[in-house]
Amino acid sequence: MASSLQNQGSITYLTQREAAEIDEILMGPLGFSVDQLMELAGLSVATSMAEVYKPSEYNRVLAICGPGNNGGDGLVAARHLYHFGYKPFVCYPKRTSKPLYSGLVTQLESLSIPFLSVDELPVDWSNDFDILVDAMFGFSFHGAPRPPFDNLIEKLVHLNNYKQRQQKSPVIVSVDIPSGWHVEEGDVNGEGIKPDMLVSLTAPKLCAKKFSGPHHFLGGRFVPPSIAEKYKLHLPPYPGTSMCVRIGKPPQIDISALRENYMSPDFLEEQVEADPIDQFRKWFDDAVAAGLKEPNAMALSTTGKDGKPSSRMVLLKSVDKDGFVWCTPIMKVGRHASYQKILMHHFFSTGMGLIGRVRVEGSVQKVSDDESEQYFHSRPRGSQIGAIVSKQQSTIVPGRHVLHQLYKELEEKYSDGEFDSKA
Numbered sequence: 001m002a003s004s005l006q007n008q009g010s011i012t013y014l015t016q017r018e019a020a021e022i023d024e025i026l027m028g029p030l031g032f033s034v035d036q037l038m039e040l041a042g043l044s045v046a047t048s049m050a051e052v053y054k055p056s057e058y059n060r061v062l063a064i065c066g067p068g069n070n071g072g073d074g075l076v077a078a079r080h081l082y083h084f085g086y087k088p089f090v091c092y093p094k095r096t097s098k099p100l101y102s103g104l105v106t107q108l109e110s111l112s113i114p115f116l117s118v119d120e121l122p123v124d125w126s127n128d129f130d131i132l133v134d135a136m137f138g139f140s141f142h143g144a145p146r147p148p149f150d151n152l153i154e155k156l157v158h159l160n161n162y163k164q165r166q167q168k169s170p171v172i173v174s175v176d177i178p179s180g181w182h183v184e185e186g187d188v189n190g191e192g193i194k195p196d197m198l199v200s201l202t203a204p205k206l207c208a209k210k211f212s213g214p215h216h217f218l219g220g221r222f223v224p225p226s227i228a229e230k231y232k233l234h235l236p237p238y239p240g241t242s243m244c245v246r247i248g249k250p251p252q253i254d255i256s257a258l259r260e261n262y263m264s265p266d267f268l269e270e271q272v273e274a275d276p277i278d279q280f281r282k283w284f285d286d287a288v289a290a291g292l293k294e295p296n297a298m299a300l301s302t303t304g305k306d307g308k309p310s311s312r313m314v315l316l317k318s319v320d321k322d323g324f325v326w327c328t329p330i331m332k333v334g335r336h337a338s339y340q341k342i343l344m345h346h347f348f349s350t351g352m353g354l355i356g357r358v359r360v361e362g363s364v365q366k367v368s369d370d371e372s373e374q375y376f377h378s379r380p381r382g383s384q385i386g387a388i389v390s391k392q393q394s395t396i397v398p399g400r401h402v403l404h405q406l407y408k409e410l411e412e413k414y415s416d417g418e419f420d421s422k423a
């Protein structure tokens, strides 16, 4: 999911001829079909969009699709966006009868995605759409745009200039090339569309150097090493299993605008488990099922003898009717005597909504030595040594080297077996 950052300066940009050549090699000697590449390209567009524009806020998408493969990418993206929770509309004025395209249209129709002719488009797009996908022309564009695309491009130009935007109006996402831009020179007279997001496919084309919007992504995770070598492509690595990666710096974020619109179902009194531990367990299981990262992380707050509050994250190790168990170097308990009184805060939330939040107040007891030992020995060796070294945790140490030295000594001393947690 997360996109890695990459210095825009080190990225390769393709000429129009190189882009067409790579296309031919992929679909010739390398054995790809256009359907395959288009599916991956459209999926990359949809996933890039979903990284930036959440369906809870930007729901209504108009995909404006051109006559060639760029238009095909738009049709595929619309289908994926539907499955991601968006409400897509499609304007596809110049259709081809090739089975690939009629298949894509049928797939969208079967999802009841509305197709709007140019005449059916609303006069003011800003009321009806949150995102406009510009999938009119890609790297085969040449000359000046012909009807009806000339008017559609004009409409995008006048509707939306992310730099001059006053009120909330739809954002523009361009697929591979901002339509109407020269594939290599870019927006030559400065009167073209100014997309908020550009999703370059395979590799950015030269015109992308002129893109100054806030979100530039790369998609089309299908380039084999032989092509990368032949064209000396320097491209950012895709993170994990992601179909897209951000190119260049993300925009400066307005922290005050950063918020989630939680869409949680009503939580009624009669739905609450009688035993709060059971309720906790239920939410915990939901959080795990929803793929939440570290659902066992919780904030633990204490006050010291001096009355000073203090808080830190710890990992929940188990929970049952006797309470919540976590693990921490024992010395801290001594130092923070009021570990006898604690407040725990647990918060489960996923991209799709809030699952639950929990506050636990109570007193603390050390678990039995047996339980403590058992847990200690279940941890990986590095963590075991780390825990012993961590007796220094939250105290001033003369430097990193002291911890490294101690770690090394323990590693050597106990190189041939288990060691005692009280070492």
Ligand SMILES: NC(=O)C1=CN([C@@H]2O[C@H](COP(=O)(O)OP(=O)(O)OC[C@H]3O[C@@H](n4cnc5c(N)ncnc54)[C@H](OP(=O)(O)O)[C@@H]3O)[C@@H](O)[C@H]2O)[C@H](O)CC1
Pocket (backbone or CB within 6 Å): 019, 022, 023, 026, 037, 038, 041, 066, 067, 068, 069, 070, 071, 072, 073, 136, 137, 138, 139, 140, 141, 142, 143, 144, 145, 146, 149, 175, 176, 177, 201, 202
């Ligand atoms: N390997 C890849 O890189 C992949 C790229 N994909 C996507 O494909 C496009 C390139 O697709 P292509 O079909 O070659 O071309 P376009 O979609 O850019 O457009 C071609 C059609 O547009 C017409 N055209 C061209 N100029 C104009 C104009 N000035 N006015 C109106 N119409 C125009 C052209 O008609 P002609 O009669 O002029 O030939 C074509 O009908 C690439 O950018 C990616 O988005 C694949 O999906 C994945 C693999």
Ligand SMILES: Cc1cc2nc3c(=O)[nH]c(=O)nc-3n(C[C@H](O)[C@H](O)[C@H](O)COP(=O)(O)O)c2cc1C
Pocket (backbone or CB within 6 Å): 294, 297, 310, 311, 312, 313, 314, 315, 316, 326, 327, 328, 329, 332, 393, 394
């Ligand atoms: C996600 C997460 C989980 C953590 N889990 C533990 C834990 O289980 N036990 C622990 O002692 N420290 C844990 N830490 C480290 C503490 O939050 C904190 O840095 C350290 O314990 C501070 O020491 P203090 O308790 O003396 O303030 C965790 C940190 C993070 C970010």
Ligand SMILES: Cc1ncc(COP(=O)(O)O)c(C=O)c1O
Pocket (backbone or CB within 6 Å): 315, 327, 328, 379, 383, 390
């Ligand atoms: C200092 C410290 N202790 C313990 C833990 C919990 O790790 P484990 O699951 O290995 O007990 C963490 C986790 O981040 C930690 O930072």
Ligand SMILES: [K+]
Pocket (backbone or CB within 6 Å): 070, 134, 135, 136, 137, 138, 174, 175, 176, 177, 178, 179
């Ligand atoms: K485009």
